[in-house]
Amino acid sequence: MFPLRLCDIRFQPNGRSVLDGIELELGGEGITLVLGPNGAGKSVLLRTICGLLEPTGGRIDWGGGARPHLGVMMVFQHPMMLRASVLENVALALKPHGIPRVERRRRAARMLDRVGLLARASESARLLSGGEQQRLALARAWVTAPRLLLLDEPTASLDPSATAEVERIVREIRTDGTRILMTTHNLGQATRLGDDVVFMSAGRVREHASVQRFFSRPASDEARLFIQGELPWRMTF
Numbered sequence: 438m439f440p441l442r443l444c445d446i447r448f449q450p451n452g453r454s455v456l457d458g459i460e461l462e463l464g465g466e467g468i469t470l471v472l473g474p475n476g477a478g479k480s481v482l483l484r485t486i487c488g489l490l491e492p493t494g495g496r497i498d499w500g501g502g503a504r505p506h507l508g509v510m511m512v513f514q515h516p517m518m519l520r521a522s523v524l525e526n527v528a529l530a531l532k533p534h535g536i537p538r539v540e541r542r543r544r545a546a547r548m549l550d551r552v553g554l555l556a557r558a559s560e561s562a563r564l565l566s567g568g569e570q571q572r573l574a575l576a577r578a579w580v581t582a583p584r585l586l587l588l589d590e591p592t593a594s595l596d597p598s599a600t601a602e603v604e605r606i607v608r609e610i611r612t613d614g615t616r617i618l619m620t621t622h623n624l625g626q627a628t629r630l631g632d633d634v635v636f637m638s639a640g641r642v643r644e645h646a647s648v649q650r651f652f653s654r655p656a657s658d659e660a661r662l663f664i665q666g667e668l669p670w671r672m673t674f
């Protein structure tokens with residue numbers, strides 16, 4: 438699947454340029470943060486990689502092979518919970534993998550333990566809090582051992598302690614060998630979690646650099662202004 442190469446990816450619904458010739462190459466390890474102002478095209482980029490949106494032009498090269506049938510998962514800012522128990526929400530994610538029911542439930546329970554939700558296994562998933570639902574959504578993706586996990590602002594509506602818990606889980610998923618591509622508006626989070634940063638604006642990738650390099654020496658005025666616009670907010674307390 439890796440290196441994953443996006444070559445001149447365009448998304449132009451009704452002639453409007455949402456993705457305007459994306460060029461991006463991702464190796465097989467680490468956490469890449471996609472940053473950029475509102476409307477830059479970050480979510481559309483993730484949805485395109487996931488296969489939820491069909492690009493108008495360009496191509497994605499999955500390490501020289503075909504797009505994998507399984508192995509790519511996406512978690513959204515407001516994940517949808519199935520009308521089922523917490524355990525079943527995780528166990529059902531293994532169904533397409535052809536794993537027998539008893540084994541699915543065993544793996545789901547182990548995964549709930551890792552995200553701190555085992556005690557809630559029999560409750561209705563829809564009654565969990567926002568932070569708990571996000572942890573459940575991560576468990577649902579993680580249990581399938583994806584090669585690539587796409588996270589679209591997974592902590593945007595969470596309080597600081599729920600955010601810290603999601604960050605811990607994301608680190609563990611990465612340690613288990615999953616490649617992660619994640620959007621966030623939380624620049625502190627980008628420095629805590631990221632190996633590298635993809636900076637987007639107006640449907641283009643403007644910069645792809647290590648986290649350290651991006652924040653210390655951004656390549657463009659646009660990126661510098663973006664960082665300056667956010668950093669005071671991050672550093673006032």
Ligand SMILES: Nc1ncnc2c1ncn2[C@@H]1O[C@H](COP(=O)(O)OP(=O)(O)OP(=O)(O)O)[C@@H](O)[C@H]1O
Nearest residue numbers: 450455473474475476477478479480481482490620
């Ligand atoms: N399925 C779609 N069809 C057509 N246009 C879309 C679609 N999805 C998103 N857009 C448009 O694409 C543009 C970029 O949206 P996107 O959600 O990717 O921005 P973003 O960078 O993630 O912004 P934010 O930081 O606010 O979440 C927006 O103008 C949006 O209205």
